[in-house]
Amino acid sequence: MSERSGLAKKFRVYLVVQALLVVALVVYLALGRHQTVGDEFGFTVIAAGLMALLSYWTLNTTRKVLELAVSRMLQR
Numbered sequence: 276m277s278e279r280s281g282l283a284k285k286f287r288v289y290l291v292v293q294a295l296l297v298v299a300l301v302v303y304l305a306l307g308r309h310q311t312v313g314d315e316f317g318f319t320v321i322a323a324g325l326m327a328l329l330s331y332w333t334l335n336t337t338r339k340v341l342e343l344a345v346s347r348m349l350q351r
Contacts, residue, residue, distance in 0.1 A: 282343065289336045296329045 303325060307318055 293332060296332055300325045300329055
């Protein structure tokens with residue numbers, strides 16, 4: 276049972292980080308809504324970096340959830 280609670284805490288942390296990354300990207304894009312793409316190189320690089328980080332985190336978390344689901348299905 277402690278293994279399941281440990282996994283639940285781990286996934287809660289993943290979800291909190293996911294939510295924070297989404298909020299950071301939304302806030303950042305809201306701040307730059309009046310800028311054209313490529314107008315300011317630094318702004319574009321930071322936005323692209325946030326999007327890449329969010330994509331990586333989402334795919335990594337999804338992979339871990341799928342691995343957990345498959346391992347539980349195989350244990351039955």
